[in-house]
């Protein structure tokens with residue numbers, strides 16, 4: 001079974017997750033890149049205006065793989081914009097897929113919004129879905145502060161804290 005990870009990560013957390021899953025499954029990673037510079041100010045401007053970034057053509061064809069795992073952060077309850085743009089651009093190539101996010105924290109309804117947006121972009125929903133939370137790695141007194149949680153940069157060593165969830169994701173592709 002061949003697996004492609006479609007990855008967008010602006011500050012590296014979802015890249016750490018994707019690298020670990022790729023290492024454990026042998027998956028290839030196709031990284032989504034905005035066409036130009038994409039600083040946080042532009043992200044915030046796009047949140048306010050509804051504008052979206054253009055993204056570069058993928059260097060792997062999702063249609064050539066048995067399964068695709070989409071990995072991207074959540075911004076203000078929404079799938080990160082470069083990922084929604086890339087999924088729309090590659091909609092025809094997307095067969096069966098799953099979704100995992102290394103996002104900040106639990107928010108009511110957040111997984112449902114991600115599922116709805118994925119379905120709108122691709123035309124069918126993910127088979128499986130998983131949220132990991134960076135907030136689990138910040139001191140308890142800072143977990144309610146979105147700025148503190150969003151500033152957290154995860155290291156590969158800290159991924160031990162998420163071993164149960166990572167094993168579950170890997171198990172999606174290795175049913176043995």
Ligand SMILES: Cc1cc2nc3c(=O)[nH]c(=O)nc-3n(C[C@H](O)[C@H](O)[C@H](O)COP(=O)(O)O)c2cc1C
Pocket residue numbers: 008009010011012013014015072073074075076077078102103104105106107110134149150151152
């Ligand atoms: C502007 C902004 C808004 C965010 N909004 C949310 C949110 O609504 N829900 C959530 O769980 N995390 C939210 N986060 C946290 C990110 O999802 C988290 O920091 C993620 O790990 C970043 O991924 P990356 O390092 O791969 O880019 C937000 C972060 C930023 C910068």
